[in-house]
Amino acid sequence: xxxxxxxxxxxxxxxxxxxxxxxxxxxxxxxxxxxxxxxxxxxxxxxxxxxxxxxxxxxxxxxxxxxxxxxxxxxxxxxxxxxxxxxxxxxxxxxxxxxxxxxxxxxxx
Numbered sequence: 001x002x003x004x005x006x007x008x009x010x011x012x013x014x015x016x017x018x019x020x021x022x023x024x025x026x027x028x029x030x031x032x033x034x035x036x037x038x039x040x041x042x043x044x045x046x047x048x049x050x051x052x053x054x055x056x057x058x059x060x061x062x063x064x065x066x067x068x069x070x071x072x073x074x075x076x077x078x079x080x081x082x083x084x085x086x087x088x089x090x091x092x093x094x095x096x097x098x099x100x101x102x103x104x105x106x107x108x109x
Contacts (some may be wrong), residue, residue: 024087028080039092044057046095066102070094074102 010011046062049055089099 032073032076032080034054035073036078038067038090039073039094042066042069043092043094043098046098063095063097063101066098070098071102 021099042062042065046066049057049059049062070088070092077083077088086092
């Protein structure tokens, strides 16, 4: 277990509670990272499919896998109170057909 920074200790009056809060924050960050990586991998598989003429795998399955990963990331962030999902579509370059499966369709100009 990593030790929390000194600035994190003593905020609640209990170094033990502060260390536990720090460890929980670390685990949350790691979990979000894993979820984000899963989304990146699903989007990359979809891009590879689209770039490969005559690809064997069903594109619909790849779109659904990417949508499931995006939905998971959005829900996890929402649960944590991070309600800034609008920037995730551009950060991860999520295609509109994937977002339509999530239930969010961004406006096109």
